[in-house]
Amino acid sequence: MHFTAFPLLDPVTLLFSICLLSFLMAMVSFTTAGSMPEQAPALREFSKSMSVAGCAFLLYYLRGNISWFLGFFVSNALFLMSSYFGLTAYARLLRLNLSTPIVAGLVVFGVSGVAATYFFQTPRQVAVFTVSAAITVMWSINVALIASGMTKRPTPSALLGIVIFAIGAVAFAARTIFCIAGEGASISPTSGAFLQVGLLLFGAVFIAASAVTFLAAAHERQRSGIEENALRDGLTGLYNRAALFRIARELDATRDATRYAVVMLDIDYFKDINDRHGHSGGDVVLAQAAALIASLARKADAVFRYGGEEFCVLLYDSGQQEAEHFSARVVGAAGRSVANLPDGSIVPFTFSAGYATRSTATTHGAARELFASVLERADLALYRAKRGGRNQSVAALPVVAIT
Structure with missing residues (x-):
């Protein structure tokens, strides 16, 4: 099933839109960090995640006009790194410990399949499997991070974040399963296949929703921090x-x-x-x-x-x-x-x-x-x-x- 009759659903148009949206969200996150010093490290990390995602989708968009190394190997590696930075951003925002070696290992696992396909001409299905599986696990960890950082009264941003990353994890888990079943082996984002266009549509929604959710969570943390400081004694740090x-x-x-x-x-x-x-x-x-x-x-x-x-x-x-x-x-x-x-x-x-x-x-x-x-x-x-x-x-x- 192809979508050539629907210009707005054209994969190239979707890729360019996601690319611009990612860079826009990166800029918003970076500028917001200046007005929220306590949340600045997390916001800058999230800005890095969005910037890297934008670069990945830019390379996807330019695929066919650039070298296969950039369009295939580097683009997929950047996509995995974007998820890595997104995880570390949430960990910093929620003041939670994140096992960096485990997450880095997931990135290496994802890149290994891409490297095998690029350097050793293994079937593309291998790259699809490792990238999709790594993203599935990383986004599942993100769900766990947000859930563990919730207070007794979950905030709307926390609930929305859980929903977004849970749906994303399920989507990439499905892609992993399809890959094992021998379907959806193509990793070309310019393909008009139903699965590819569906993932790109979700990608556009995901970029916007995740950015809005993260910024809202940062504002909530900033506000709660101000309220907390108002209840603290400045000299001793105890409650007042x-x-x-x-x-x-x-x-x-x-x-x-x-x-x-x-x-x-x-x-x-x-x-x-x-x-x-x-x-x-x-x-x-x-x-x-x-x-x-x-x-x-x-x-x-x-x-x-x-x-x-x-x-x-x-x-x-x-x-x-x-x-x-x-x-x-x-x-x-x-x-x-x-x-x-x-x-x-x-x-x-x-x-x-x-x-x-x-x-x-x-x-x-x-x-x-x-x-x-x-x-x-x-x-x-x-x-x-x-x-x-x-x-x-x-x-x-x-x-x-x-x-």
Whole structure:
């Protein structure tokens, strides 16, 4: 089946359109990188992917007017490299680890079939098989990358990216199967065969959709990064007070029997440290004290700078025993630690801690304890720890004892 009666479906027209579209998307990605510094490495990598794809399709378009080495060997190698750069772009965007040797091995596998056909005159079917199989696996890895980078609430760009690359992987898997079955052995993009024209049509849609999807994902990451920075303390890198109360609202909204504990920590005699070493020295102590707390918290827990020299730790799925153990560990570790100032001074510091666990008991239909109440009890326990001599942890009074 051929499409010569439909000029818009002419393979040469499609190839030229894909070539221009690829270069356009490369330019858009590269210029967008300037306005999004945090996502710039990923955007430049994606721009590289689109540029290489454009070069590959340009060589396909010029096939017949250039050497067979360029039109066949180099064009297919560039097409494989485009997929490689696309994978690394997504890995950088999503901050995920990518096994470069495995992906590079897929490129080598794809090129090996092309090399065998070009240098040793093996059937073209070999080149079709290796290129299609390599692309199938690489795009499947892309689907896995995007899926693993999704949050609890998948974004439209992530879902669209999965759909696009999944369809692409299926299309090239089908081409691989057809090749094994002895069909579709021709790898000439200028062929008017149904399979070739179908792949070129998909290629045009794929280039546009993948570029739009990637740019949208980059914008989403940039926006979420800005929101994340707004919830972080600039000095310590911990979550700030605004983040604490946002999480508090979420916890209160669940209205269930979620177990958690709140630990309040305060650096003892911090005013004396500031007076003796200046505010810059105090900042170093704050940063190192924050790092100590964060190093002892679990990944599931959340650590906040509550204000000044005061910190708050939210221990998820924790009761009295876990809160007591964590508080004792932090107080003990601080007692064995010192802060090293840039001027060579060594500043010892200690913590006072107060902790409270959420009461999940209800009486006569009363609501379960809200976060503000747990926080207040932990703060009162901290006050008692400081009044009692500092450098210690104190448990909060039960709910019934303060009502």
